[in-house]
Amino acid sequence: MNPNCARCGKIVYPTEKVNCLDKFWHKSCFHCETCKMTLNMKNYKGYEKKPYCNAHYPKQSFTMVADTPENLRLKQQSELQSQIRYKEEFEKNKGKGFSVVADTPELQRIRKTQDQISNIKYHEEFERSRMGPVPSEGPEPERRNCPESGGQRRAEGQLGFPIPVSHSCLTVFQQPPPSQSYGYKEPAAPASSQRSAPAAGGKRFRAVYDYTAADEDEVSFQDGDTIINVQQIDDGWMYGTVERTGDTGMLPANYVEAI
Structure with missing residues (x-):
């Protein structure tokens, strides 16, 4: 038994039958609902089981929800639940560290370069400390330990009691006289600076x-x-x-x- 056309209601014979959108159509009756353009199985678009062309296909639009007290309460409740879940996830993942960075060839090259630079700096510092301080040009004063310097001065600020006044802070410059080039002896300290027992x-x-x-x-x-x-x-x-x-x-x- 031949079915009826979904548009005109007449009998659809097999030679002119179009089966689409769960309905049967005549080829001439299968057209756009708006502009009446004849469609086929390749260029139609269905909406609510009705054929439309691409230009007149209905665009779906969302409806706006009114800000009623009930909707506002539901919105606030949803936000509170989201914050609670966020805090739970934060506390659960706190202290687990950062994600592991992929060990790409570029990162391996950068890491190798940094290791080489660190090794070079370490060897330079080691050689410098082993060779000792570099002597500077010109005479260097030889200073005796003064009671006011170093720990004595720090003790005065920390312990709160007075520190003895300096009594022998001598500075001797090791520089030979102009008329001698070798065999120079360090001059003796002045007699006034030498302490004698009474x-x-x-x-x-x-x-x-x-x-x-x-x-x-x-x-x-x-x-x-x-x-x-x-x-x-x-x-x-x-x-x-x-x-x-x-x-x-x-x-x-x-x-x-x-x-």
Whole structure:
């Protein structure tokens, strides 16, 4: 039994039948719903089981949802759920590190170059430290350790007690006289700068701070030690003997007090 045409309703015979969009059409009845252009199986577009040409094919448009209180509540609830899921994923993946970068040939070349540069710098620093410091041109002053420098000065700021005044900071320039080219001997220090021990006998003092000798002719003592046979050298230094240890030498005047 022959079916009826979906457009005109008449019987469709097999020679003029077009089976499309779940319907049967006459070849002449299979045309665009808008412009009536005859279509075939290659150039038609179906919409709601009706044929259309490419120019008149209906464009789908989305409807706007009204901002009703219920829709606003659902939107806010969806945002809160998204934030909760984001925080859960963040806490779960926190501390797992970064993703591994692919080991491409270019990255291998860059890594190899960096390793070579690091090795060159390491060998240069090693050779430089092994050879020692490079001597500079011209005379270099030879300085004796001064009690005010280094750890003594840092101790004054950290411990809060006074630091002895410098008593022998000599600077000797090693430069030969113009008339001699070799066999030069370092000149002796001036007699005024050399410290000499005064005669025995003197006052008694008590140490109020701990002191560690910074030179060979100084003595070390602790808080509470008694210093005997004390002689005043200048405003900053004295000469005496630590009664507890029996050591005799120079000591800072602002570290002791008279008994």
